[in-house]
Amino acid sequence: MKHLRFLWTGAAAGLLNGLFGAGGGMVTVPMLEKDGLPAQQAHATSLAVIAPLSVLSGGCYLWQGRMTFGDAWGFLLPGLVGAVLGGWLLPRLKALWLHRIFGILILIAAGRLLLS
Amino acid sequence: MIGTILAGIGSGLLGSLGMGAGAILLVYLRVFGGMEQIQAQGVNLLFFLPIAGLSLFLHSRKGLVQWKNGLLCAAAGIPMVFAGVWLAGYLGGVWLSKLFALLLVYIGVRELRMKEEKKNPSSPGQDSSPSR
Structure with missing residues (x-):
């Protein structure tokens, strides 16, 4: 059940990240805190979720020519x-x-x- | 240039308070930088990467990162990133901009209601990592 919540959270963060290029942390931090992580750990772990998703989203945007370095x-x-x-x-x-x-x-x- | 530095300071400052660091640069690029919504989103993503990498490295050394849970979330997010990027292209800049504005309304209202949440010991204000 707990893993299912992580999967939903990751999916929502991925969608927001790809759609808006921002906003994933709004989903992951509260969810991780709800799972009992102290605020610092929730924010740190949220980065471990958002950073790879941002690499992927950024790569997609670059590949599509939406922006340049x-x-x-x-x-x-x-x-x-x-x-x-x-x-x-x-x-x-x-x-x-x-x-x-x-x-x-x-x-x-x-x-x-x-x-x- | 001054606007760029202020936007950077604002993003860093708000990020360190656990607030929407991504929102501030995106708003700056859209409202003052004259960028298109999708272009601004892409720049925002690239802007975030070095800061996130550095913060992640520092937090990881302190043992604050729960890698197993984090990477499980990230794995679930990968297909949805493609869906989000496709949807962004499908919607186009105008609709995306309106949807982003609605997201900003949610963030703004949440920030204005922060007084009640401050009593919570796990409030994000205690942290020093960027948040998007």
């Missing part, structure tokens, strides 16, 4: 710097306010995309 290249270094800075800033920020600001910004962005 050149399109992504400019974002890689700032992204890594951002991740390091994010880790540094994390203990210095109030997470709850970030969640609220992020939520509002995401809803505004959703509105723009829906109306465009």
Whole structure:
């Protein structure tokens, strides 16, 4: 039964990853936590699910000519710097306010995309 | 360039809070970068890989990764990746963009309701790994 849940979770994560190029972690993290994994282990294990799926999805997108490495290249270094800075800033920020600001910004962005 | 750096910082920061790191770069590329939805999704995937690889390596060294369960999930996801990629191409940029917006609505509402979930000891805010 537990294995069946893992299979469903993996299938949903794969579909989201291929369809949107994002969103798999939204499925895997809560499911792994529901299975009793502490938050850190759930997030770490979620990466073990999403990373190979992202390699596959990225490969498919490249093969179909949806984008090139050149399109992504400019974002890689700032992204890594951002991740390091994010880790540094994390203990210095109030997470709850970030969640609220992020939520509002995401809803505004959703509105723009829906109306465009 | 400043926008790119801010988008990178935002993705890294939100990812380290267990929030949708994928969403922030995708939104930036769509709304400010002027990219097509499918192209932005592809860039988002490539952007994620080195960060995920590094985080996975670090987490694995700490023994935080349950490889057996993770790889079982991943194996089940492989055929669905092909289905998702096919569906993305079938739907096209306009419909995909609308569906992605609905996903953003879900993420946004979930973030705004985070107050109640914060009391949960297994809340994602305690983690330091990127999440998509």
